Amino acid sequence: HGLLWREHLLAANASQDGAEDRPFVVCYNVCKSYGGREVLRNLDLTVKRGEVVTIIGPSGSGKSTLLRLINHLEHVDWGDIKVDGRYVGYEKSGATMRPIRDLAKARADARIGMVFQHFNLFNHLTAVQNISEAPIQVYRQDPKKAHDLALSLLASVGLGRHADHLPHRLSGGQQQRVAIARALAISPRLMLFDEPTSALDPELVGEVLAVIRRLAEAGMTMIVVTHEIRFAREVADRVVFMDEGTIVEQGTPAEVLDNPKEERTQRFLRMVE
Ligand code: ADP
Ligand code: MG
Secondary structure, three states, rough: OOOOHHHHHHHHHHHOOOOOOOOEEEEEEEEEEOOOOOEEEEEEEEOOOOOOOEEEEEOOOOOHHHHHOOOOOOOOOOOEEEEEOEEEEEEEHHHHHHHOOOOHHHHHHHHHEEOOOOOOOOOOOOOOHHHHHHHHHHHOOOOOHHHHHHHHHHHHHOOOOOOOOHHHOHHHHHHHHHHHHHHHHOOOOEEEEOOOOOOOOOOOHHHHHHHHHHHHHHHOOEEOOOOHHHHHHHOOEEEEEEOOEEEEEEHHHHHHHHHHOOOOHHHHHHHOO
């Protein structure tokens, strides 16, 4: 399935692109089903280096599934995803491509940082240990160096004084900032955020968005799934509206949020704004 496309795209990319302006993420005709139910249908999306793309759309439209596929947490059923010119989830085997058996290793090699709605911190580890865990265990960094890096990342998200706290002693906003620092510790080339503020009390949303905003300003390539329309308007280079497993509409924040062309986009925005 799709093997020829892969070879074809690979050749096309090799011959035409200088690495610099090659899209950093390319999703081409991506399809994914669960138990016979189509969750992503023929989805195409490209993200350039340094671009901030926000994805909005109703619950169940496939946003999280798309992020999981990009981050090697699952395989596509059909179509291709490439990150920085490399197929996600597939490897060359002779003349064809086959699913990568060791997705965990592929994920580590890809250096994609992901932040989830429910933080997903290790509850038995302190803030600083949460951050240095992957650098030490996965990337085999020197523990002292990893610890120092973790401390400076904690300081950069405003939590320098909370290094030795366990997650349960931190507010939701603080936990999410630890989670962002943890994602940054692997020197990500791409950051994926899946509704990073949806589980937070309203008064804690701002401190998390501020950290994400700074990353955007620093030129990080990011895909942010969010219901924060104002935030999307502010930080996004491009807004993508998804519904029922496809991209209905995309464009600048002004195009999609202020002048949506599609009826479905208009209806969604009336509901969330
Ligand atoms: P969104 O993030 O936009 O709310 P999701 O990608 O989480 O949407 O889910 C899209 C659809 O796929 C939903 O109907 C959801 O129930 C289904 N789904 C997602 N993950 C799985 C899974 N692992 N197994 C079965 N169904 C799933
Ligand atoms: Mg989701």
